[in-house]
Amino acid sequence: MMTLLAIALLAAIPLSAQSSLVRLKNASRPASQEFQVGDRFEVSITGLPNQPISVRTTRAGRTDWGPIVGSTDSTGKWSTAGHFEKSDFGDWGQVWTVGRRVASPGIQFAVNAPPCLPDGQSFSQFTGRSSTLTCLTADGQQTFATPSSSASFQTPDGRMISAESVEQTQDRYQMGVLQYLFTSQELLTTRVALQSSRAGRGDETAGLILKLIGVNALTTNEKRNVLAILRFAFEKPEEITPTARFPAQTYQLLQFLADFTEQDDLKREIAETVAYVQTK
Numbered sequence: 001m002m003t004l005l006a007i008a009l010l011a012a013i014p015l016s017a018q019s020s021l022v023r024l025k026n027a028s029r030p031a032s033q034e035f036q037v038g039d040r041f042e043v044s045i046t047g048l049p050n051q052p053i054s055v056r057t058t059r060a061g062r063t064d065w066g067p068i069v070g071s072t073d074s075t076g077k078w079s080t081a082g083h084f085e086k087s088d089f090g091d092w093g094q095v096w097t098v099g100r101r102v103a104s105p106g107i108q109f110a111v112n113a114p115p116c117l118p119d120g121q122s123f124s125q126f127t128g129r130s131s132t133l134t135c136l137t138a139d140g141q142q143t144f145a146t147p148s149s150s151a152s153f154q155t156p157d158g159r160m161i162s163a164e165s166v167e168q169t170q171d172r173y174q175m176g177v178l179q180y181l182f183t184s185q186e187l188l189t190t191r192v193a194l195q196s197s198r199a200g201r202g203d204e205t206a207g208l209i210l211k212l213i214g215v216n217a218l219t220t221n222e223k224r225n226v227l228a229i230l231r232f233a234f235e236k237p238e239e240i241t242p243t244a245r246f247p248a249q250t251y252q253l254l255q256f257l258a259d260f261t262e263q264d265d266l267k268r269e270i271a272e273t274v275a276y277v278q279t280k
Contacts, residue, residue: 020047020098024107024156027081036112037086037144043096043156044079047072051099054215057155058093060147061129063179064161065216072098080157084111087153090131090146094156097217100260106219113137113144170196175212178205182218182225193232193239202244205233206253220266223257227273230254234280247277 026032027040035041045053052068072078088111096103113133116122120136134143147153150164174194181188194201194208201208209226218226230250237245251274258270 020045020051020096020101020103022094022096022098022103022105022107024094024109028083034112035084035109036114037084037089038114039111040081040083041156042079042081045072045077045096045098045103047076047098047103049074049076051076052215053078054097055155055157056095056097056216057157057161059153059155059161060090060151061149062164063183064155064159065212065214066155066157066159068215069157069159082156082158086142086144087147089113089133089144092156095216095219097215100215100217102217102219113142114139171208171211174201175208178209178229179212182209182222182229184225185221187221188225188228191232191235192229193235196241199241200233200236200239200244202233202237202240203247203249204244206230206247206250210249210253210256217260218257220263223261223266224269226253226257227269230273231276234277237280247280250277 022043022045025042025044026035027042029039049072051072053070053072054068055066057064057066070078070080091110092108094107096107113135114137116133116135116137120141122133122135124134125132129149130146132143132145134141136142152161152163154160177192177194181192194205196204209229230253233250234240234247254270254274254277258267261267261270
């Protein structure tokens with residue numbers, strides 16, 4: 001069974017599976033690449049036909065790994081539209097997934113305040129990730145503020161993400177650590193192995209990653225960081241709690257990565273990780 005898995009990881013995937021493009025457009029001011037409160041927007045995706053779509057949204061340092069929100073039609077197109085409200089003020093990030101593969105490009109944008117009138121006073125304040133702007137606009141004196149990292153927010157695809165629970169379980173905390181590690185722009189080199197009150201978490205590490213990302217895809221760098229995390233998780237098998245030594249969830253995660261990877265070098269790294277885990 002393990003040999004068959006390693007062979008499957010090296011199976012070729014058609015290059016046509018790679019092509020999905022996403023575009024965020026200012027529908028109120030088409031010539032502008034920037035957005036402000038009140039602007040209408042449109043997200044359009046072009047890819048293969050009849051493919052599920054999901055989106056990872058980052059807002060105020062918090063990331064929502066969303067569910068499937070739609071699918072491309074028979075011509076490979078999908079779109080959604082809306083407008084930015086006062087509560088959307090601040091920076092945003094989006095990574096769209098189409099057919100379990102990352103669509104290009106990743107999107108970073110800011111929703112700015114409407115223009116402040118030149119003859120009015122303005123006041124800005126920055127505290128950590130939070131910012132506040134008060135100024136005189138065409139609609140009068142207004143204050144715009146970014147939300148706290150635990151506040152609820154609405155994603156551009158229309159879903160309301162509820163306020164984050166103040167309860168911090170071990171799993172929730174460690175999922176946050178894992179997300180920080182594998183979404184880093186840098187390739188992971190520092191050894192990190194999750195621990196429970198019993199011992200090393202081993203296979204449970206892959207389970208937390210699967211639970212975190214859900215139906216969303218990972219970028220090439222993120223996949224490489226996940227491979228490093230999985231290697232670290234099994235580096236010292238004698239320190240792993242007995243119930244987490246068999247890598248069932250790890251194989252599931254590695255198979256998922258391989259199924260939606262086209263690059264030969266990365267597929268080889270995934271297969272090497274399978275072989276590494278098998279020796280432990």
